[in-house]
Amino acid sequence: MYSVSVRDHLMIAHSFTVEVFGPSQRLHGATFVVDAEFRRRDLDADGIVVDIGRAAEALKAILSDLNFRNLDDEPAFKGRNTTTEFLARVVFDRLAAAVKRGDLGPGANALESLRITLHESHVAWGSYEASLGG
Amino acid sequence: MYSVSVRDHLMIAHSFTVEVFGPSQRLHGATFVVDAEFRRRDLDADGIVVDIGRAAEALKAILSDLNFRNLDDEPAFKGRNTTTEFLARVVFDRLAAAVKRGDLGPGANALESLRITLHESHVAWGSYEASLGG
Amino acid sequence: MYSVSVRDHLMIAHSFTVEVFGPSQRLHGATFVVDAEFRRRDLDADGIVVDIGRAAEALKAILSDLNFRNLDDEPAFKGRNTTTEFLARVVFDRLAAAVKRGDLGPGANALESLRITLHESHVAWGSYEASLGG
Amino acid sequence: MYSVSVRDHLMIAHSFTVEVFGPSQRLHGATFVVDAEFRRRDLDADGIVVDIGRAAEALKAILSDLNFRNLDDEPAFKGRNTTTEFLARVVFDRLAAAVKRGDLGPGANALESLRITLHESHVAWGSYEASLGG
Amino acid sequence: MYSVSVRDHLMIAHSFTVEVFGPSQRLHGATFVVDAEFRRRDLDADGIVVDIGRAAEALKAILSDLNFRNLDDEPAFKGRNTTTEFLARVVFDRLAAAVKRGDLGPGANALESLRITLHESHVAWGSYEASLGG
């Protein structure tokens, strides 16, 4: 299995709503350093997993929709705890949709799976990965 | 599959007992930067894989039992080479037991697997991963 | 010149009030990975710059007063842009005061200078350094 | 599953031959920081996955054959785009061959799989992994 | 003293012309991860050292002029060894000129000094720093 990964980042405010989170129930924030790993069984004729320039642009576009925002105010996350692992899934779903729409090029439909990792600090990170059906 | 990871560290002395290890047969030591990755198929109702605060505390408690020690003097490791990969398994077994005892909260019994990685330097690391049966 | 550095982190929400900041005028947030570098011309009789355990505790105490908060609501920062470099100075002032109060031990009054660095992402960081008069 | 990883690096020139690569069609170059992860189901009698010294030497020998070269001039890569993911496969094939030849010691034939990751910058990397049949 | 740093990168081919460089006399290449540290005695009225967005853009523009090139073909470097430390000076001179031209905003003329660091691998880097006369 081959993979290609790109890294970008995101800066948001949010709060959590349950007791388990302790002081993080207060409005606070995070920088998430975001890695997107694209996986594919074979390389295409050009020797690539995915056009890395388009992959980086697609990730940046998705992060831009979330960046510099208070996630507590986003209707899409109403009633949800926007934890690191939850947001990894959000980025996954949006990037998987971009792949299916052809934003990463026609060859990207051969991608087998995708893993999104959000680093919330130097000592904690979360991820979501799943098949893309490629 | 979702995951959450936490990082801590450990400083120990030890020596190895076989020829393959060359100068590391002498008593020496290591800092191990330790990552624990908890994996789970679905998030719980709060949107988490595991209570990250309790996960970090459980890891710290396990590392405290090993920290600032000469592992050659530990009865538990009698006759064993305490290599990086061997110690990854030790941390795995103790953290898996903590999960089963409920130290990470009742929801942690839904965890599917766990991966422990010990970084012994900027150019070498080892890991052990296995199912938790969650 | 000798130095000892310790690292910790901080997660906050904030917004900026001037045009130059563009989308960061919206309420958002950041994880700051914080390094405190303590400098001293000579080691003390025990061979140390500063008691590293007390240094780490003093830094953690200062970050705890800021952690998991919306800095826009903090009276201390009223009317100020809480930029990375501004916050580096805030941490410096509080840690310098802790040194002077003796929180890091009596030997810490020999410290010559202190540098605080806040990493806001993998691609941007800011710092403040100054003499401690030691 | 256990693993041991070692890191080294490589500095090469190359160019790409298709339109998708834009300015990287010009002759340019890269530093690749290379990680080799060796995986094995059980430890051997000495408590190791692989002799880490021999693993590091075998990786270095393979990288030396590529290092400080213009890959466009290498007959082995004639007509191929030497992308990060393509080169991850090249290193994999050569290291897998070294394992089979016994260069990493007789115990290395118990290795189950190998993953090679090439970091081309702080924001992009690629990998290839496959079974070693161990 | 305050500072703000931004990071970007650059991928080039080059060769060296003297014996001391051994195999690096052959045409090869490098990824340089480039850090620009801007220093200033006091913050401006907005609480900043420099407009970080404009600083990052100015650095990117300078790196774009060098990126994806064979430096042996650049007239500006005729007869020079484009070592890591030499290139740190090149980036310094061009970024200092951008500051003087006002590309980083009018406030940037208060900058006191600038340090450019180029990381050529995980185990080697070089830098150049000097006053900006601010």
Next chain:
Amino acid sequence: MYSVSVRDHLMIAHSFTVEVFGPSQRLHGATFVVDAEFRRRDLDADGIVVDIGRAAEALKAILSDLNFRNLDDEPAFKGRNTTTEFLARVVFDRLAAAVKRGDLGPGANALESLRITLHESHVAWGSYEASLGG
């Protein structure tokens, strides 16, 4: 001012002898990731601060004399606490002597200063820097 830095590492056992060190009074150990930064006002005729290959070899030779040892048994450190900052000075003194002996080439006598940093973990490090009189 120009600089060039190289990184290597060291794995040792040791213990401390005073109360301030708490559990680190027990025999334990550390991996030290060691950075040596060589500084010089001007580049030489080849465009370098120092021959980076010889610099890396000289550092490795010095670390080899300490590596895989119990520092409590070294006569050179009798009665001393081998703290991170103390060891930074040891490496400095030995590397400065190598510079003076000409081990880094005749041009190295133009070096102005040297900084040695020892990273004992991902959250703590120490350094020593001083003039080389170049």
